[in-house]
Amino acid sequence: MFDHFIIMASSYRKGTRIALQYVYDGGVDTNEIQKVIELIEQAGDKTFSYSTHFVCTMSESWESVVSYDPFFEDVYLVESLEEMLFILEKDIKLSGLDIAKYILTKRNCTHLELEKLLYLCYADYLCMYKKRLCEDTIYAFRYGPVMDSVYEKYSHHNGLLGSELTTLVAQSRILLLPDGKEKLESIERTLEKYNKCSAYDMVNITHAKGSPWASKDSSKWYQIIEDSLIQEKHSVEEEYFEKQINNI
16 A cells, blocks of 8 residues: 655646645655645745645555546646745746736737836836836837846737736736735736826836936847836836826
8 A cells, every 4th residue: 555645736827736746655754744844834935825635545656646536637746846846936926927917908908018018017016115026027128128028928919919818817816926915906006007198108208318218228139127227217207207198
């Protein structure tokens, strides 16, 4: 008989449940399991959501577990604790693409508009909370600031972009984070603030003299717009918005 101790979690990015199993012949090593649980708790700062299961079968194979209980069907079996932690850590980090998908549930827009709205959401949050909204690097491209993951996905699309998700699904991705409510509220404020701005308006805002983008040489590819520069000069964009656009 083989004892299977299984740690399970749901992965947003993989779109499925994931599992890590420890197999014992002759009794579960409770000390090993306790250490594994402690490592998961420490790595996620107690924010990772997981469950534990115990199954006893006649084989050490994962297939025997699935045969014993169909509950474990369609589960992605990871090979190590390191792989599981890598996947879970990815899930608690927000990407620019996650935010883009949420924005597109609120407003159909071109790739140009989407990049501007993303940048403004990022800059507003950074300046208010002194921390990053998402993990993307922001670059100064010819037509303004862009986020790498969003540029990769949408740069070749022409015309209006539509949502591939419902608002609830896209929103839930953000709310999964420990500070998700704070981030979502900030994104909502920014979208409301620039709700009436056209793509032309937003280009003028981000290209205003002295703005973070204008402080970089956008004729060179992949010029990073640092967080420190955004914190120093985002006020230029806000002032331009208030004087030139908001009062029109």
